[in-house]
Amino acid sequence: MQRWGLPDGWVISARPAHPALVSETDYITVQGIQTPRGAAVRPDRCHLLAGLLRCGICGRQLESCWANNRAAYRCRHGHTGASRSDPDRPKNLYVREDHILPHLPALHILLTGPSDIVPDGASPDPREVIDHLRTSKITLTYEPETRTLRTGTPKEVKVTIDQKR
Numbered sequence: 001m002q003r004w005g006l007p008d009g010w011v012i013s014a015r016p017a018h019p020a021l022v023s024e025t026d027y028i029t030v031q032g033i034q035t036p037r038g039a040a041v042r043p044d045r046c047h048l049l050a051g052l053l054r055c056g057i058c059g060r061q062l063e064s065c066w067a068n069n070r071a072a073y074r075c076r077h078g079h080t081g082a083s084r085s086d087p088d089r090p091k092n093l094y095v096r097e098d099h100i101l102p103h104l105p106a107l108h109i110l111l112t113g114p115s116d117i118v119p120d121g122a123s124p125d126p127r128e129v130i131d132h133l134r135t136s137k138i139t140l141t142y143e144p145e146t147r148t149l150r151t152g153t154p155k156e157v158k159v160t161i162d163q164k165r
């Protein structure tokens, strides 16, 4: 508190005024406007490809993880805990789910042939392709060097995913 040359009884606080507070209810209302249907407060927190991806370096199944709030998959090639500077140890493999999903319709067409293409030239939804992979027990091996996904099917199918987009 500081006193200035003001009439007796007047006091001006040196502290800045509080910013206007928004009540929690108002805040939630605003959030509800920003997210469609109000229900989707959280982003889609699931890994669509969990269990379907394998590491092209060591062959292990990729673990689901989060990278910058996005679904991603990784392989530590069997190494856990603090990493030691082992020059022979391959770098951990990371691949983002949103880099894979756009390529799944193409992969599906390569796997099943043009006869299975949805009429009107529409490409299959990535989720339908994932269902197909699960029911057919097809896993995808990710090769980090070439950024390709290949199927473990008798007739191998490959797609390149572009991570530079």
Ligand SMILES: [Zn+2]
Binding pocket: 055, 056, 057, 058, 059, 060, 075, 076, 077, 078, 093
């Ligand atoms: Zn690995």
